[in-house]
Amino acid sequence: xxxxxxxxxxxxxxxxxxxxxxxxxxTCWLEQAFESRNYGAALTFYNEMEGLYRTTGRAAMAAEISxxxxxxxxxxxxxxxxxxxxxxxxxATANRWALNLDKALDMYQQAAxxxxxxxxxxxxxxxxxxxxxxxIYQQQNQHHKAxxxxxxxxxxxxxxxxSASEIATTKVAMALSYMALDDMETAKNLLKTAxxxxxxxxxxxxxxxxxxxxxxxxxxxxxxxxxxxxxxYEKALxxxxxxxxxNEGCRVISRNLDIVRKEKEDKNS
Numbered sequence: 192x193x194x195x196x197x198x199x200x201x202x203x204x205x206x207x208x209x210x211x212x213x214x215x216x217x218t219c220w221l222e223q224a225f226e227s228r229n230y231g232a233a234l235t236f237y238n239e240m241e242g243l244y245r246t247t248g249r250a251a252m253a254a255e256i257s258x259x260x261x262x263x264x265x266x267x268x269x270x271x272x273x274x275x276x277x278x279x280x281x282x283a284t285a286n287r288w289a290l291n292l293d294k295a296l297d298m299y300q301q302a303a304x305x306x307x308x309x310x311x312x313x314x315x316x317x318x319x320x321x322x323x324x325x326x327i328y329q330q331q332n333q334h335h336k337a338x339x340x341x342x343x344x345x346x347x348x349x350x351x352x353x354s355a356s357e358i359a360t361t362k363v364a365m366a367l368s369y370m371a372l373d374d375m376e377t378a379k380n381l382l383k384t385a386x387x388x389x390x391x392x393x394x395x396x397x398x399x400x401x402x403x404x405x406x407x408x409x410x411x412x413x414x415x416x417x418x419x420x421x422x423x424y425e426k427a428l429x430x431x432x433x434x435x436x437x438n439e440g441c442r443v444i445s446r447n448l449d450i451v452r453k454e455k456e457d458k459n460s
Contacts, residue, residue, distance in 0.1 A: 237257075238277065241260065242281065250290075295327060322361055402431075
């Protein structure tokens with residue numbers, strides 16, 4: 192199996208938004224991998240499928256796939272390796288989306304311990320993990336903890352070359368916590384910096400652009416600037432749909448858009 196070619200095919204399908212065909216191919220390739228006992232390929236496809244389920248709003252299915260992937264890791268003798276940590280990270284994210292927050296946090300912490308053991312504590316991998324842990328703290332309304340975790344992630348990625356995408360992602364997450372703490376000025380500055388990247392040639396196709404726009408929509412909403420909030424949420428919805436189809440992110444943006452429109456209507460009535 193030419194796994195690299197298959198992943199290139201998936202990237203193309205993701206870029207053109209054909210997630211149904213991506214899922215069909217992944218399912219077929221996973222079956223072929225097990226039939227040929229190519230367990231390394233099977234693990235790769237499990238992780239890809241898990242991400243696809245997650246981005247299309249099927250978090251419970253993604254969490255089930257992560258359990259299968261972790262069992263395969265054990266069967267392959269890969270406990271304590273980077274592959275194990277990556278699988279834990281993906282599984283934790285799936286469980287976070289499925290609102291299994293305690294399980295997710297435990298899996299993130301297991302992954303962090305593996306990275307420390309492998310001397311990867313200052314790597315992109317650890318920075319990504321810190322970003323994900325911060326999302327749990329945000330869901331638990333522990334925004335000071337989230338900001339401490341995000342600052343640690345930012346300190347790592349700012350030292351690396353070609354890290355504009357990771358820096359922007361981290362700053363958007365920080366902006367959300369600052370808004371929750373009513374520090375709107377800091378949030379605005381962070382969002383402006385992130386948007387400078389996403390609206391550049393390098394960042395225009397970044398998959399996190401829609402998330403940045405959604406955060407900016409929330410900023411305008413909190414400032415009672417309803418026209419800009421509606422415009423920005425509509426743009427966020429369009430960008431997110433073009434990248435991922437009609438997923439959970441789109442549904443969240445749509446709900447927020449409905450709330451803003453109603454607030455504007457109530458204000459003008």
